[in-house]
Amino acid sequence: MIQPRTLKGFRDHLPAQALARERLLEVARRIYRSYAFAPIDTPALEYLEVLTGKGSDETDKQLYRFVDHGGREVGMRFDLTVPFARFAAQHAHELGLPFKRYHMATVWRGENTQRGRYREFMQCDFDTIGTTSPVADLEMVLVVHDLLAAIGLERFTIRINDRRVLAGILERLGLAGQATGVLRSLDKLAKAGPEKVAAELAEQGVAEAATTTLLEMAQLTGPNAEVLPRLADLAGEGRGGAGVAALEGIVAGAQAAGVPSGRLVIDPGIARGLDYYTGIVLESFLDELPSLGSVCSGGRYDNLAGLYTKQPLPGVGASLGIDRLLAGLEELGQAPARETPAELFLAHFDPAHVNDYLAIAAALRQAGIAVEFFPEPRKLGQQLKLADKRGIPAALVIGSDEFKGGTAQFKDMAAQTAATIDWQGDIATLVAAVRERLAGTAAG
Amino acid sequence: MIQPRTLKGFRDHLPAQALARERLLEVARRIYRSYAFAPIDTPALEYLEVLTGKGSDETDKQLYRFVDHGGREVGMRFDLTVPFARFAAQHAHELGLPFKRYHMATVWRGENTQRGRYREFMQCDFDTIGTTSPVADLEMVLVVHDLLAAIGLERFTIRINDRRVLAGILERLGLAGQATGVLRSLDKLAKAGPEKVAAELAEQGVAEAATTTLLEMAQLTGPNAEVLPRLADLAGEGRGGAGVAALEGIVAGAQAAGVPSGRLVIDPGIARGLDYYTGIVLESFLDELPSLGSVCSGGRYDNLAGLYTKQPLPGVGASLGIDRLLAGLEELGQAPARETPAELFLAHFDPAHVNDYLAIAAALRQAGIAVEFFPEPRKLGQQLKLADKRGIPAALVIGSDEFKGGTAQFKDMAAQTAATIDWQGDIATLVAAVRERLAGTAAG
Numbered sequence: 001m002i003q004p005r006t007l008k009g010f011r012d013h014l015p016a017q018a019l020a021r022e023r024l025l026e027v028a029r030r031i032y033r034s035y036a037f038a039p040i041d042t043p044a045l046e047y048l049e050v051l052t053g054k055g056s057d058e059t060d061k062q063l064y065r066f067v068d069h070g071g072r073e074v075g076m077r078f079d080l081t082v083p084f085a086r087f088a089a090q091h092a093h094e095l096g097l098p099f100k101r102y103h104m105a106t107v108w109r110g111e112n113t114q115r116g117r118y119r120e121f122m123q124c125d126f127d128t129i130g131t132t133s134p135v136a137d138l139e140m141v142l143v144v145h146d147l148l149a150a151i152g153l154e155r156f157t158i159r160i161n162d163r164r165v166l167a168g169i170l171e172r173l174g175l176a177g178q179a180t181g182v183l184r185s186l187d188k189l190a191k192a193g194p195e196k197v198a199a200e201l202a203e204q205g206v207a208e209a210a211t212t213t214l215l216e217m218a219q220l221t222g223p224n225a226e227v228l229p230r231l232a233d234l235a236g237e238g239r240g241g242a243g244v245a246a247l248e249g250i251v252a253g254a255q256a257a258g259v260p261s262g263r264l265v266i267d268p269g270i271a272r273g274l275d276y277y278t279g280i281v282l283e284s285f286l287d288e289l290p291s292l293g294s295v296c297s298g299g300r301y302d303n304l305a306g307l308y309t310k311q312p313l314p315g316v317g318a319s320l321g322i323d324r325l326l327a328g329l330e331e332l333g334q335a336p337a338r339e340t341p342a343e344l345f346l347a348h349f350d351p352a353h354v355n356d357y358l359a360i361a362a363a364l365r366q367a368g369i370a371v372e373f374f375p376e377p378r379k380l381g382q383q384l385k386l387a388d389k390r391g392i393p394a395a396l397v398i399g400s401d402e403f404k405g406g407t408a409q410f411k412d413m414a415a416q417t418a419a420t421i422d423w424q425g426d427i428a429t430l431v432a433a434v435r436e437r438l439a440g441t442a443a444g
Numbered sequence: 445m446i447q448p449r450t451l452k453g454f455r456d457h458l459p460a461q462a463l464a465r466e467r468l469l470e471v472a473r474r475i476y477r478s479y480a481f482a483p484i485d486t487p488a489l490e491y492l493e494v495l496t497g498k499g500s501d502e503t504d505k506q507l508y509r510f511v512d513h514g515g516r517e518v519g520m521r522f523d524l525t526v527p528f529a530r531f532a533a534q535h536a537h538e539l540g541l542p543f544k545r546y547h548m549a550t551v552w553r554g555e556n557t558q559r560g561r562y563r564e565f566m567q568c569d570f571d572t573i574g575t576t577s578p579v580a581d582l583e584m585v586l587v588v589h590d591l592l593a594a595i596g597l598e599r600f601t602i603r604i605n606d607r608r609v610l611a612g613i614l615e616r617l618g619l620a621g622q623a624t625g626v627l628r629s630l631d632k633l634a635k636a637g638p639e640k641v642a643a644e645l646a647e648q649g650v651a652e653a654a655t656t657t658l659l660e661m662a663q664l665t666g667p668n669a670e671v672l673p674r675l676a677d678l679a680g681e682g683r684g685g686a687g688v689a690a691l692e693g694i695v696a697g698a699q700a701a702g703v704p705s706g707r708l709v710i711d712p713g714i715a716r717g718l719d720y721y722t723g724i725v726l727e728s729f730l731d732e733l734p735s736l737g738s739v740c741s742g743g744r745y746d747n748l749a750g751l752y753t754k755q756p757l758p759g760v761g762a763s764l765g766i767d768r769l770l771a772g773l774e775e776l777g778q779a780p781a782r783e784t785p786a787e788l789f790l791a792h793f794d795p796a797h798v799n800d801y802l803a804i805a806a807a808l809r810q811a812g813i814a815v816e817f818f819p820e821p822r823k824l825g826q827q828l829k830l831a832d833k834r835g836i837p838a839a840l841v842i843g844s845d846e847f848k849g850g851t852a853q854f855k856d857m858a859a860q861t862a863a864t865i866d867w868q869g870d871i872a873t874l875v876a877a878v879r880e881r882l883a884g885t886a887a888g
Binding site: 001002003004005006007008010011012013014015018019021022029033034035036037038039040041042043044045046047049050062064065066067068069070072074076086087089090091094095096098100101106108110120128131133135136138139142146252253256257258305307308309310339340341342348354355356358359361362363365366368369370371372373374375376386389390 | 445446447448449450451452454455456457458459462463465466473477478479480481482483484485486487488489490491493494506508509510511512513514516518520530531533534535538539540542544545550552554564572575577579580582583586590696697700701702749751752753754783784785786792798799800802803805806807809810812813814815816817819820830833834
């Protein structure tokens, strides 16, 4: 006998988890589509040369790679950005530009599982390529906002910055050549604190006055209307000023589109990696769970697919961390605890009436109610126990006597109450009564 | 520069294909859920020993396998049944029985691509395990029916048989020991014709009278009410009779649940493989495309997970061939030709009004209308050309003059007509008018 087990770092999704994930994906799909992002898909396996050297040394090391039946070196995708770059280069002529796509798919990384990481997880990306318009930047912000709001979150914050602000300040301070080191140090601000960062900057030869400016910038907080002029002073003209103006435009556009003030915060401390992003950068946090980290992050980049095509493809996009967000919702008690999509349990009571049950179940399903009809005429208590375990909100019990009398017992499982429905043998009447009572259940 | 290309046998899904596939998956998800099937997911990678020796020699050969970073022999799943067997054995105690699951996921097989097969495709399975109740068998039939009907197909046929009928007839004919060979020959009936099958049976030593009986059975056609008694005569008592009675029950139950007569046909010629299925077997065909083959197939099996657990897990289920069905819908011209989910194209005309456009787009999206707002203020003709190429049904044009006058141009792209909306600067009025006009478009 073979031991049934999953590989280290991999996991099964049981119904409760899978339902919660499907719900998030459905919401994301709806929001992405409302902004006219179109779905695409790419293969799980790519030529190895497409994948290696695109992320970091770490992603190269973590890559699942092998030689296929045809002797080709292949790898399993470790993110959705690299395959999208390959896809865009290959299909740009058919797609038409600007092109907006979303992609929800599984990726694989042979990560160290000791850090609680999984080796298989889902990504959920959206990008607009082929335009440098600030409207595309703004749409990224709006999509992230609408997405988190549609999930049902009330307290979340989208933090934005523009990489040009820092670049402009570094230019003004004569530190343009040291950008990488300075950024790396500033990125540690939240965890290490200003003293340690200042010490690191000093080690890199950054003058004290410059360090003061950089720390002042990275620690700017307050309402956007206050942060913006102070940031403009620090950034000056040129590149930095362009970044501040872009942030100003984003704030105004988000307001026009109805984003409640306070949910979108300019945070000059956000840098997001070092090389890839060139304009707006975005992170988003659940206010009640700051330690969870950003649940949706992204930004603008100059060229998506420079390794595969000479056609420049500037773009902007973000990635929703489905698994992280699910973990957060669970921690907040906002993930549904149901193990089944069933809204109604139909007890299998009298086997002589099986075709009547089937007709009733069919009518209920036709009316959009998900029905679990128990397949066997077992003891009622046993059936209801399973319905309860699975979290089905209500049960409908119709025995021989009820069929004779044209009635039915409707049980609210959470409230542990029951009511009699008088349907006189007319299924449409029964369906209407069930629908009404379902809306009134404790879980409904 | 790296050549952007996909591996042989693999393909990208561009938006039109991805949208069509998402639609099918959404319909399948809705129907599965309405019958209380719950989603699950399993890893793409499994221990090699879980996957090998479970399908055929061919699937073993086609398996994508390698050694992972931890020195484990692993393989990529080639179907969803084997992982489900492993999953059921591992989690049966938490799940509660009977357990109904659906699983929509990608599988990989290093197939010979010369036959037009892909090496990566999606499966879409549903199964009920832990019960031998005929209600579960019937539900499989109903799910397949509701699914194909919900996709919008009108002409399709679900063909069912019960493996016990043939088994009973073979027993009566004294051919129980030769079942495998006889079945293999009978399976060729549709392609090779009765003469060749008769010759093959004779080679196997099947007597002429027995061959006549077997061919009569396999070729029985007609309304279910005529086929059933003739089949009952051939099958006799015992196992064969139980099979006929089960088919009778399915037909009655399907009628009770509202399946139009003619869509469910008893076809004693259907055998579906040799060893796995033990009761009802099912195939389903698009009437206009019989050569496409079965788009959804399944049946009842005695024990799902005997290789992983001693707990017997009988079940019944089927698999929707998403890619085959999509190919069929395309051939029938029933696959949507849109490249975007956008219902409305909002032209970017006057950059001074960008925040007004954003407010309008937000209100339209809030009202459930998917809006493509062009990110750049390009020439109107150029913008509308892209909207047309992508198949967006309608466009909304509001220039400086329209903003002043409180009007808007609504263009029906397919009909090539335009109308003026008078919204007086009130966005709610505009949204209501757009919604009404969208419903009246040529594409709407």
